[in-house]
Amino acid sequence: MSSLKAEDFIERSPLYPLQQGARLATLAHSSIVARYGEKEEHALLQRCALIDLSNLPRVGFRGSDSAAYLQARGYCLPEQPNQAVRQQDGCLVARLSQSEYLLLGSLHDLGARIAVEESRWEQDDQRNYLLPRQDSHAWLQLTGNRSAEVMAKLCGVDLRARAFASGAVAQTSAARINVIVINAGSQALPALQILCDRASVQYFWGALLDAMDEFGGGPVGIDALLD
Amino acid sequence: MKILTCPLNGPRNISEFTYGGEFKRMPDPARCSDLEWADYVFNSDNAAGVVVEWWLHNASSYWFLAERHTVSDQVLRTFDPKEVFDRRIDFAAPATIPEIAG
Known part of the structure; x- marks a missing residue:
């Protein structure tokens, strides 16, 4: 090492x-x-x-359909903007506005779950847009x-x-x-x-x-x- | 330090904000005259009294509106633009593309 x-x-x-x-x-x-x-x-x-x-991986999503998208992906979302909720697996979801979310990876899985969220996202007719935050x-x-x-x-x-x-x-x-x-x-x-x-x-x-x-x-x- | 209350983030130092100009209703670009459009793009009222202005909270990239008295510099109210922009507006395409002179 x-x-x-x-x-x-x-x-x-x-x-x-x-x-x-x-x-x-x-x-x-x-x-x-x-x-x-x-x-x-x-x-x-x-x-x-x-x-x-x-x-450590991190990514954002924004749009009027982002909340529904993230909930379907198993995330528990903050009820108000400017709040964050720790997920059961240790990663963190922060709500930055009415329709923007920031996902921070956990050290326990070295951010693997959040890295998957960034790589699997595809633009479709949903109003849910990826915000790359790594760079x-x-x-x-x-x-x-x-x-x-x-x-x-x-x-x-x-x-x-x-x-x-x-x-x-x-x-x-x-x-x-x-x-x-x-x-x-x-x-x-x-x-x-x-x-x-x-x-x-x-x-x-x-x-x-x-x-x-x-x-x-x-x-x-x-x-x-x-x- | 002056304090401005952001509708999303709460009271913050004025150094966290950027002024975005007077709030003006945009005329329909397909239907308005060149004069109306030029007035919208280039001219400001610069009124002495209560005006509505765009402000940006830099750290969250959040645009909002503020009612400010330009004489006393007192901010009366700040609010989310959704109060004004409460429905989607689709501008009709011009029937014919106007010829550009010159």
Whole structure:
């Protein structure tokens, strides 16, 4: 596993140049950071940690028939815009407007279910249009009990748990770029899923790490999440 | 920082929004005169008083309408365009294609 290199894969995270020296794991047709070093990462995960999930599949659907299409595919949908629902298999469905949905893959199946949704979609007479999100957005996860304090330095929206409960979605600006923030945390592990413009993610990654510094935060790999 | 209330996303910093111009009813391009069309495309009323304007919430690419007093800069109301665009409009094709001069 330690001999894997991001350069061995055509599909790479836009952050891969910043992840040199990290131990990688295979993820379908790409790689993902398993751990950044020999240091213990679980404690960091609980306090303040940043995870790059950019290679995990995600996709969107929009249209007046999208809700019926996704329900027929077995998804449980949020009742209101700007809410998200965790599915039984771990993937996440966020509703971004009256008729737009964003599907985020789960680490448990390495995003396989969501990747299938993107590949099987075909245009027919239904008003249900595919929104490819793999190359438009990068996907980061900010975990730990200091997440809201970190975001307060970058973002005007109150993301503390009492104002931004689990399942809430905010489409807003953080560090001056557009982001989608989803509270996908649990009692066991507070977590914000953050999607931002893929071409800007090296800047955003640096801005987040800088904001996390005062809380002793840092990047972690997915091993800490999966163990 | 001014706060604008987005009908979809709630109150947000004004820096998250982009102004989209005055709201104007589009004349039927197949039936209106060139003068009417040019007026729709190029001219603005720039009225002093309560106007209806297009605004975009950048982060969600969501267009909505706002009633704003241009003198006091007070936003009276923001609302989803569905309040105005409540049915589908199909424009009839022109009977003959007009000759383009020049």
